[in-house]
Amino acid sequence: MxxxxxxxxxxxxxxxxxxxxxxxxxxxxxxxxxxxxxxxxxxxxxxxxxxxxxxxxxxxxxxxxxxxxxxxxxxxxxxxxxxxxxxxxxxxxxxxxxxxxxxxxxxxxxxxxxxxxxxxxxxxxxxxxxxxxxxxxxxxxxxxxxxxxxxxxxxxxxxxxxxxxxxxxxxxxxxxxxxxxxxxxxxxxxxxxxxxxxxxxxxxxxxxxxxxxxxxxxxxxxxxxxxxxxxxxxxxxxxxxxxxxxxxxxxxxxxxxxxLSAPSQLADTSWIRPGRSGWSWRAGGNQSDYNTHVSFVDSASAMGWEYYLVDEGWQASWVPSLVSYANTKNVGIWLWVNDEDVKTESQMRTLFSRWAGWGVRGVKVDFFDGDSQVTMQLYEKLAQVAAENRLLVNFHGCTKPNGIGRKWPNVLTQEGVFGAEQGELSAAHNVSLLFTRGAVGAMDYTPGAYSNAGGQTTWAHQTALPVLFASYVQHYSDHGAMYRDSVAREFLRALPSSWDDTRLLEGHPSQYATLARRRGNDWYVGTISGGAGRTAVIPLSFLTAGTNYTAHIYRDGTSDNDIAYQVQQVSSTSVLNIPVRANGGAAIRITSQSVPVVPSALYKIINRQSGKALAVQNASRSDGAAVIQWAYVDSTTNDEWRLVDAGGGYYGLLNRNSGRTLDVYDASAAAGAKLIQYTSRGSANQQWQLTDVGGGYVRIVSRHSGMVLDVESASLADGANVIQWPWSGDANQQWQLVQVGSVP
Missing domain, CATH: 2.70.98.10 (Beta-galactosidase; Chain A, domain 5)
Structure with missing residues (x-):
């Protein structure tokens, strides 16, 4: 044979x-x-x-x-x-x-x-x-x-x-x-x-x-x-x-x-920064009106979000001014464009160069609505020319992800999903997306649409969606007031858009899903139900053994539009049992920060040795004003502070009177550098970690220098300077946070 x-x-x-x-x-x-x-x-x-x-x-x-x-x-x-x-x-x-x-x-x-x-x-x-x-x-x-x-x-x-x-x-x-x-x-x-x-x-x-x-x-x-x-x-x-x-x-x-995608075509990706973005299109308002967008820039800034997307209707006459204004608020501007206006390479190069010259950070290209080879070539060229102009990209009305985000890392997200702009969507649809469309790449669903819930989902369900649905520029699609006034405001301020780890904890495509994501040392958990109410049983074995954590839990309250907030100390051996309403959910932030901080609370910060409060000298509202200690006065507000989550277990300390942030002068890393107040820039010399030292006191540690807040020369006098100094454990370096109220 x-x-x-x-x-x-x-x-x-x-x-x-x-x-x-x-x-x-x-x-x-x-x-x-x-x-x-x-x-x-x-x-x-x-x-x-x-x-x-x-x-x-x-x-x-x-x-x-x-x-x-x-x-x-x-x-x-x-x-x-x-x-x-x-x-x-x-x-x-x-x-x-x-x-x-x-x-x-x-x-x-x-x-x-x-x-x-x-x-x-x-x-x-x-x-x-x-x-x-x-x-x-x-x-x-x-x-x-x-x-x-x-x-x-x-x-x-x-x-x-x-x-x-x-x-x-x-x-x-x-x-x-x-x-x-x-x-x-x-x-x-x-x-x-x-x-x-x-x-x-x-x-x-x-x-x-x-x-x-x-x-x-x-x-x-x-x-x-x-x-x-x-x-x-x-x-x-x-x-x-x-x-x-x-x-x-x-x-x-x-x-x-x-x-399986081609590797990155970009040698330098340092300019590509994922982030969170406000978006006014679904929320309404006159999209051709400059002032509409100013108000949304203000809302994005108040939430600590990096970007704001100006959708269809913008006017070239005022975009440069809006970019300049947004820069003062530490907010980058994205512009919407119809793909018909950038079909040719010449069109792309002309417009992208112009917009980059205005200081625009990214482009949302819309209405492809096709899957032919010619359209695939258009995606490639748009990503390339945008990268040459250091513009980030969001594709809309488009195909599904096919690995383009690896080849062109400036493509941070794309639609290809039946998302929140379509109106009231069922909880069951949201559950199915995690296991289908959401599993193959970044998805611009535009979550957190509280005013869009309409009985289809609860507000806690909506709060969980930005955890479950990864989008490396995460667009929040509701009115600024919906976030500013939300119980979950501090969660949404802290929630990252890019991750170091992702783990599915439980789920089924037609029933429910619980997902955990990590950024730095902090974990974020989202759980949603696609139908009947249930108790989400969440073992925390993914946490580092031997470390104590604080879980900030935002779960269903007494009605679909009510979010209940609770704080719980947890470890890797803990199991959370979260009641979930029908079509409901919960969002959880788990941080190794050992001192519980109440979102939206106002604190007086009292020195253990002197008994005096952290205050801004002369109740100044100016950048550069000195921060001192002074006997707490109930009728003033220059000695009251709000802690704003900066991620990674750090906070900005925002003065109630001035709205400015506690800052190490000149970003110094030297012992003895004075503390001042300054407009918030999100820099490391404006970020602080609270570490429990026992007896209800904390040390307040600079992210930039690693040194702690210290009353100079261990003074007991009103007006003594507050400086940074290496930790010694002395009482003049220990502080007590006492809640005196909350912001509306």
Missing amino acids: PFLRALFGSIGLLTLVPANAWAQWTVSSPNGSTSISVSLHPSTGALSYSVTQDGAVVLESSALGISTSAGDFVNGLSFVSRSNAVINESYSLPGRKKASYLNAANEAVLRFSKGGQELHLAVRAYDDGIAYRYRIPGSGALSIYSESSAFNLPDTATGYAQSYVSNYEGYYPARGSFTSGTLGMPVLAAVDTRWVLLAESDLGGSYHTSQLTGGSGNTLRWSWPTATSVNTSRQFNSPWRLAVIGSLATLVESSLVEN
Whole structure:
């Protein structure tokens, strides 16, 4: 009997296979749990693949193949060779859900030939999934006519997917099967005890975005939203076709889409700063009126947010003035633009250069509403030209994330979601998003829409959404007063938009979700219900053992529009039991700061040795006025302070009388430097940590210098200067916070 030679496993391992047998090549992940096997049919020469995890079949035999002007690589293929590689790289991003990304996989490139032309199939196995792409070597023009690729799910698979629309603004309903319909990715499937998230990555401008079309046997076939061929050149790489596989936590925490993307094209990303943004479009007001935007800039500044987005209706005559005004408030301006006005590179360069010259920080480009190759090329060019002008980017009315945020890190978010601007959205929809659209990249849902709840969700549910929905410029879509007057104001002031760790604690796509994210030493937890009320049981084992923490809990109150606030001391052994109303939720900030601080409280700060209060000299309201100690006077306000959360366990100390912040003069790091008040700039010499020293007293530590507030020469006199000095433990360095009121 004649024999064929086929490669199994590593290069050089040859196995004799009968001529009428299938040839098969397997790649296993670094820990051996996930395997993808590629097969070549002995008579038709057609390729297929299957996937297992821990021995269980996840994807059954699924078709491979691509038809091009260089050859129809759907059948008639002959095996040429195999090469192996180990993928092992780490990288970081400015906008991120984890501090460091690890791209670790085993890869095989299988070479096949037909009619003198070659097709290369690159296959990767990750511990949390698989991916493959087609490569066509050579040079010159190339047309892609169609693709025969498929995901063949087991017949019993169920899941969640939206019907395809080009802006991805739809729901993700539960599906009993995938035997029909044209679906937009990502598609979430339940396969026995595992979950599978189907998506793609690294489109660049070389391909159409794809859809998945359901068919018999739960076979999802790749298709395009247009009949137009792809026009490209060789050497050609198709997008990666990928499946994230594992538990729901695996899917939510995965970075497979980013790992498969092209690496960053920017050598310098120091200017790319994620942040929070106010946004007036959904809240209303005359968008053409300068004063409308001034008021929203003021609101963003009061919340400590970094940005404000000026949406459709802005006037070139007043934008430079608004930018200048916003700069005085430490708020950066973004501008909205219709994609029709930046279709050509010439248009982009003219407008982006002009706006950057005004001092604009970012652009929101809207109304793409298409997934063709031409539109994909437009995304790429917009990101590139924006980066050349040091502009941040938010795509709207757009495609889903395909890894562009890694290739162009200035793209901090994109819509591609049925979000809060659409009106009252159900709690069930919000739950489903975490496991579908939210799992593949930053999502500009514009959360925190209290006035949009309308009985569909509670206000505590809305407060939790900015934790669950990552957007590296997080747009808050309600009126400034809704945040200023909220019980959760201090939570929203402190909440970051970029993260060092992300962990799904519990959840189900149709029921509820609890997610924890960390920035620095602080953890933020969001939990929401998509239906019936429940008790969220949240073990805090993710906290550092042996460290004491304070949990600030904002949960459902006595009505849907009531947020109850409580403070609780916790540790890694604690378990929180949070009552959640129907369609409700809770948001929690857990900080290692050991001194509980009441949001919106006013304090007198009393020195332990002298019994006198921290005060601004002569009740001055000017920058640079000295900070001293003085006997507390109930009728004055220059000796009362509000603590404003600066993140990472630090606070700004805001004087009630002047509205200015406690500051180390000249940002000095020297012992003996005097304390003054100054306009808040968010700098480290204006940020302070309160550390418990016992007996109800704290030391107040400068973030900039590491030194503490000290009454000079341990004086007992009114008017003695307050300075910074290395910690000695003496009574003149110890202070007591006594609440005397609260801001409205």
